[in-house]
Amino acid sequence: MxxxxxxxxxxxSLPLPKxxxxxxxxxxxxxxxxxxxxxxxxxxxGAYGQVKQACLQTCRDLGVWADxxxxxxxxxxxxxxxxxxxxxxxxxxxALQGGAxxxxxxxxxxxxxxxxxxxxxxxHGRYDRVHPVEDINRYQSTNDTYPTALRIAAIRGIQxxxxxLVALQEAFQAKEKQFAGVVKVGRTQLQDAVLTTLGREMSxxxxxxxxxxxxxxxxxxxxxxxxxGGTAIGSGLGAPRDYIFRVVDTLREITGLHLARAxxxxxxxxxxxxxxxxxxxxxxxxxxLIKISTDLRLLxxxxxxxxxxxxxxxxxxxxxxxxxxxxPVIPEAVTQAAMLVMGYDSVxxxxxxxxxxxxxxxxxxxxxxxxxxxxxxxxxxxILRRNCVEGIVAEESRCRASVEGSTAVVTALVPVIGYxxxxxxxxxxxxxxxxxxxxxxxxxxxxxEQFEQLISPEAVCRLGYVRxxxxxxxxxRKDT
Numbered sequence: 001m002x003x004x005x006x007x008x009x010x011x012x013s014l015p016l017p018k019x020x021x022x023x024x025x026x027x028x029x030x031x032x033x034x035x036x037x038x039x040x041x042x043x044x045x046g047a048y049g050q051v052k053q054a055c056l057q058t059c060r061d062l063g064v065w066a067d068x069x070x071x072x073x074x075x076x077x078x079x080x081x082x083x084x085x086x087x088x089x090x091x092x093x094x095a096l097q098g099g100a101x102x103x104x105x106x107x108x109x110x111x112x113x114x115x116x117x118x119x120x121x122x123x124h125g126r127y128d129r130v131h132p133v134e135d136i137n138r139y140q141s142t143n144d145t146y147p148t149a150l151r152i153a154a155i156r157g158i159q160x161x162x163x164x165l166v167a168l169q170e171a172f173q174a175k176e177k178q179f180a181g182v183v184k185v186g187r188t189q190l191q192d193a194v195l196t197t198l199g200r201e202m203s204x205x206x207x208x209x210x211x212x213x214x215x216x217x218x219x220x221x222x223x224x225x226x227x228x229g230g231t232a233i234g235s236g237l238g239a240p241r242d243y244i245f246r247v248v249d250t251l252r253e254i255t256g257l258h259l260a261r262a263x264x265x266x267x268x269x270x271x272x273x274x275x276x277x278x279x280x281x282x283x284x285x286x287x288x289l290i291k292i293s294t295d296l297r298l299l300x301x302x303x304x305x306x307x308x309x310x311x312x313x314x315x316x317x318x319x320x321x322x323x324x325x326x327x328p329v330i331p332e333a334v335t336q337a338a339m340l341v342m343g344y345d346s347v348x349x350x351x352x353x354x355x356x357x358x359x360x361x362x363x364x365x366x367x368x369x370x371x372x373x374x375x376x377x378x379x380x381x382x383i384l385r386r387n388c389v390e391g392i393v394a395e396e397s398r399c400r401a402s403v404e405g406s407t408a409v410v411t412a413l414v415p416v417i418g419y420x421x422x423x424x425x426x427x428x429x430x431x432x433x434x435x436x437x438x439x440x441x442x443x444x445x446x447x448x449e450q451f452e453q454l455i456s457p458e459a460v461c462r463l464g465y466v467r468x469x470x471x472x473x474x475x476x477r478k479d480t
Contacts, residue, residue, distance in 0.1 A: 005125045019124065021090040023110035023132060029103035033094040040104055041371040045091050047152035047255075048108050049083030051145050051228065052136060054251035058243055059138055061250075070120065071130060078115035087111055095368045100361040101146035109136040139239040139247075141231040143269055143359055148226040148251070150367045154278065155223050155257055157374035158216055164381035165213040165285070171389040172206035175199070181457045184309055184399040185408045192408040195460040198309065198394050201299075205292050209381075212285040219281045224259050226251075227268035233358040234266030272352040272360045275370055282373050283345040286338035289380055293331035293338075296388065300328055308398050313391030330388040337380040344369035403455065409436045412454045417445060 004015040007024035014024050065072040090111045093103045109132035114124045180199035185192050229244035231237050236244045248261040262268035302308035319325040347369050351362040407426040414422045429436050
């Protein structure tokens with residue numbers, strides 16, 4: 001028996017494996033675009049399956065296939081299988097492709113059509129029974145289905161990223177409480193500055209992550225507006241008016257997402273600036289992760305001759321030549337993922353700016369960078385929390401020794417002894433190689449108890465200090 005089947009298009013005929021779910025358009029695309037060797041993102045494939053399901057159901061509601069319900073049921077079942085990830089292996093075109101995503105759309109159309117034929121008990125390629133374009137792509141275009149599927153996939157990725165950011169924020173908040181009593185030297189320009197607590201540092205990281213969480217949450221509002229029903233250029237060419245007004249409602253029911261049809265379908269089809277906006281939010285998140293990861297590496301540096309104020313969980317041996325060395329591999333990995341997302345932002349901006357007239361042909365590149373960037377950040381937040389933050393240990397004795405040995409402690413005494421006297425004491429400590437504590441106690445400037453009170457966690461975390469020698473001229477009340 002011949003193991004192949006013939007399929008034809010406007011360019012001619014080609015043989016395909018008889019059991020292949022894809023068809024001639026997919027075959028040509030695989031040959032035309034051996035570019036990235038990267039697959040279509042799984043989230044985009046699943047979202048596309050739901051878009052096709054919504055389109056088919058809307059057509060059926062308008063009376064299409066009313067006399068052939070087995071055919072409709074087979075097509076619908078195939079769409080659902082694709083959306084559930086059960087046929088993702090059949091979507092084989094390269095993630096980067098010409099044609100604004102047409103090859104992705106046609107690969108999906110062919111796979112759904114041939115799977116429907118299987119369900120009906122008919123051999124693949126019998127497009128007189130179920131046709132990839134006339135049936136599966138009815139009232140559609142790549143130009144409205146591809147960006148709609150991309151937005152759905154991005155929303156789902158953003159929701160996952162938000163969950164990971166919340167978990168990371170909570171991990172830092174737990175460390176804030178755990179380290180609230182650990183006084184340490186705070187630094188500006190990497191130089192000793194004033195006293196703070198390790199808990200306060202952790203609280204700053206929690207707040208930064210919280211801002212990212214809210215930014216990410218809000219950008220879903222931009223993504224939920226879709227151009228499905230606009231067909232080729234947003235004019236709805238080739239689609240019934242009833243279909244255009246109903247298809248997004250059907251898609252909203254299927255996805256459970258608060259999707260809305262764009263008021264101006266032409267604008268939503270030709271302009272991709274929304275993806276630039278979302279990418280900018282991802283870049284901000286990447287920036288926070290790099291800053292936090294860099295700080296964790298610094299604070300754990302050493303461990304004998306560095307800052308060594310915290311100890312990160314040891315994840316693996318750090319060197320093939322230096323025994324006992326353990327590297328901060330999790331913050332390093334997170335930093336690399338965040339750097340890649342920042343690079344993706346530049347690519348997305350360039351791709352979205354390069355659209356022409358009624359369409360942007362570079363959406364496959366936008367999809368690859370945007371969805372991969374979202375996944376990278378979600379995974380980065382997850383491993384930073386699980387494999388690093390939750391296991392951080394405070395090196396309390398090292399923090400205390402740094403406080404005792406640093407002239408930064410003298411700043412805490414300024415409200416009591418004055419700036420000039422504090423400068424003199426700091427200079428004496430440096431010249432005599434002695435601690436601030438030793439000098440102020442020996443010179444009778446204050447008692448040991450007074451000194452300890454001024455450098456206590458409560459004192460260094462207090463927002464300003466209470467004035468006891470001045471009053472407000474207008475109210476005669478003490479300032480706080």
